[in-house]
Amino acid sequence: MARAFLVVMDSVGCGGAPDADAFGDAESNTLGHIAAACAEGRAEEGRSGPLSVPNLDALGLGAAVRLASGHAMPGLTAVPAGRWGAATEVSRGKDTPSGHWELAGVPVPWDWTYFPDTVPAFPDDLVAEVCRLAGVAGILGNCHASGTEIIDRLGAEHLRTGWPICYTSADSVFQIAAHEEVFGLERLVALCRDLAPRLHAMKVGRAIARPFVGAPGDFRRTGNRRDFAIAPPAPTLLDWVQVAGRVTHAVGKIGDIFSHRGISHLHKGKDDAALFDHLDRLGAEAEEGSLTFANFVEFDTNFGHRRDVAGYARQLEWFDARVGAFLARLGPGDLAVFTADHGNDPTFRGTEHTRERVPVVCHGAGGGSFGLCGFVDVGASVAAHLGIAAQGPGRSFL
Numbered sequence: 543m544a545r546a547f548l549v550v551m552d553s554v555g556c557g558g559a560p561d562a563d564a565f566g567d568a569e570s571n572t573l574g575h576i577a578a579a580c581a582e583g584r585a586e587e588g589r590s591g592p593l594s595v596p597n598l599d600a601l602g603l604g605a606a607v608r609l610a611s612g613h614a615m616p617g618l619t620a621v622p623a624g625r626w627g628a629a630t631e632v633s634r635g636k637d638t639p640s641g642h643w644e645l646a647g648v649p650v651p652w653d654w655t656y657f658p659d660t661v662p663a664f665p666d667d668l669v670a671e672v673c674r675l676a677g678v679a680g681i682l683g684n685c686h687a688s689g690t691e692i693i694d695r696l697g698a699e700h701l702r703t704g705w706p707i708c709y710t711s712a713d714s715v716f717q718i719a720a721h722e723e724v725f726g727l728e729r730l731v732a733l734c735r736d737l738a739p740r741l742h743a744m745k746v747g748r749a750i751a752r753p754f755v756g757a758p759g760d761f762r763r764t765g766n767r768r769d770f771a772i773a774p775p776a777p778t779l780l781d782w783v784q785v786a787g788r789v790t791h792a793v794g795k796i797g798d799i800f801s802h803r804g805i806s807h808l809h810k811g812k813d814d815a816a817l818f819d820h821l822d823r824l825g826a827e828a829e830e831g832s833l834t835f836a837n838f839v840e841f842d843t844n845f846g847h848r849r850d851v852a853g854y855a856r857q858l859e860w861f862d863a864r865v866g867a868f869l870a871r872l873g874p875g876d877l878a879v880f881t882a883d884h885g886n887d888p889t890f891r892g893t894e895h896t897r898e899r900v901p902v903v904c905h906g907a908g909g910g911s912f913g914l915c916g917f918v919d920v921g922a923s924v925a926a927h928l929g930i931a932a933q934g935p936g937r938s939f940l
């Protein structure tokens with residue numbers, strides 16, 4: 543029986559979204575602009591020269607970017623041996639839940655609630671609820687911010703007052719940063735968990751705990767981030783597979799993103815290297831007929847939001863080397879799909895996600911292009927490979 547591995551490279555978009563302009567993201571292209579910067583010698587920190595991702599390129603990565611957006615992709619010159627194309631999203635959001643749910647066959651039928659880019663950003667009654675749940679007299683932040691910048695700016699005041707730092711972004715999120723040892727990690731996680739139902743009722747996608755450690759001038763976020771996401775609106779690929787009596791493995795953030803629905807086994811790790819160790823092990827050991835669904839988040843959190851072009855390129859090159867070793871572990875009936883959930887162009891203005899198409903490159907599904915498809919078709923294709931009935935609007939491209 544076949545196995546399937548669906549691997550999301552978080553934020554590794556490839557431009558070309560027909561509605562990018564409506565998101566203020568016209569011309570954004572995460573992979574296209576990284577490849578151009580590398581080829582022009584503008585991404586030389588800790589690496590050098592044209593972007594080198596031979597394993598993903600052999601599956602069709604460069605070709606997928608050219609198809610999606612028309613970008614040249616210097617350095618990615620392989621004639622693809624894999625099955626490849628690019629996918630377009632329809633959900634009215636460019637965040638992680640929208641992207642993953644749609645990849646898993648379920649577009650988002652509602653409009654997300656976003657907080658305005660004003661100070662304060664949050665309504666008084668919501669702030670009052672945070673204060674009640676946390677047992678504090680006030681909050682810090684109450685604005686749009688980048689998570690590393692706001693702990694640098696307000697971390698010392700947080701230590702002094704004990705008030706949690708609350709902030710949001712262009713995504714439908716309510717984020718709370720607090721010191722792991724001073725405020726307490728469990729207290730922060732409980733605060734987010736308790737606040738989440740109220741946020742979900744408002745169609746705010748996630749309450750996110752963003753713990754940090756250190757002292758003023760040297761605050762660092764830890765790997766203990768927790769996301770409390772609204773549940774998907776309908777059964778997803780994970781549910782379809784599980785209902786069919788198969789095993790599902792969730793690697794990294796997948797559990798949180800799917801509100802822990804349809805997941806048999808959760809595999810977490812402190813960083814992407816640890817997550818790839820899980821993926822390698824599952825490549826060798828995952829059950830016949832199983833689905834492994836993995837998310838690699840560091841492209842997005844460490845490099846996209848930080849607008850670090852060289853860092854993003856380094857991460858792609860590191861990831862690609864591990865892809866080569868991973869694919870060597872797979873058997874003849876196995877499918878591996880590498881794709882993304884949205885863009886986060888490190889050359890673009892601001893620090894937010896960017897609306898883009900995403901590459902879809904497959905190992906174990908023969909060769910050639912299936913052209914442009916929808917995000918939902920990825921889930922339908924994985925289901926088809928596993929011999930499971932898909933639900934919803936997706937159609938298999940296999």
Ligand SMILES: O=P(O)(O)O[C@H]1O[C@H](CO)[C@@H](O)[C@H]1O
Nearest residue numbers: 687688689690711713715847
């Ligand atoms: O700047 P940081 O805290 O990493 O926040 C980013 O992470 C959030 C959730 O992934 C996004 O909405 C974006 O705001």
Ligand SMILES: [Mn+2]
Nearest residue numbers: 552553638883
């Ligand atoms: Mn994401």
Ligand SMILES: [Mn+2]
Nearest residue numbers: 842843847895
């Ligand atoms: Mn992000």
